[in-house]
Amino acid sequence: MAKSYCKTLHGEESKLIFVAVVTKEGAGSYILHQDRSIGTDGAVKWNTVGRGATAAHATMDEAILAVDAGVKVAIKGGWRKPAGPAGFKPKPDAFSLKSLPAAKK
Numbered sequence: 001m002a003k004s005y006c007k008t009l010h011g012e013e014s015k016l017i018f019v020a021v022v023t024k025e026g027a028g029s030y031i032l033h034q035d036r037s038i039g040t041d042g043a044v045k046w047n048t049v050g051r052g053a054t055a056a057h058a059t060m061d062e063a064i065l066a067v068d069a070g071v072k073v074a075i076k077g078g079w080r081k082p083a084g085p086a087g088f089k090p091k092p093d094a095f096s097l098k099s100l101p102a103a104k105k
Contacts, residue, residue: 002060003021003060005020005021006067007071009074009080010081013036014035015082016033016079018071020057020060020063020066021063022060026057027058028056029063029066030052030053031053032051034048035047035049
């Protein structure tokens with residue numbers, strides 16, 4: 001069983017991160033709200049604005065169901081699932097299991 005579960009939704013300059021985690025008492029869920037900013041070095045930074053919708057659950061399965069239900073509500077409210085990496089093509093494998101590189105001595 002997984003110890004955590006996470007779903008992310010995006011807005012124009014912000015995102016919601018829905019989280020379910022195992023706790024000593026069973027499981028819990030919460031939502032993080034983050035806004036995007038550009039740092040002085042030009043890098044994109046995500047700043048946590050707040051945490052909310054915290055709930056306790058008897059089991060991790062219940063927490064996951066709560067996260068999925070929250071995602072559906074947020075999508076109806078205008079949040080969207082992140083787009084996949086457009087045009088991403090991984091480099092070809094440098095080796096296989098039959099031809100593993102030798103260990104350095």
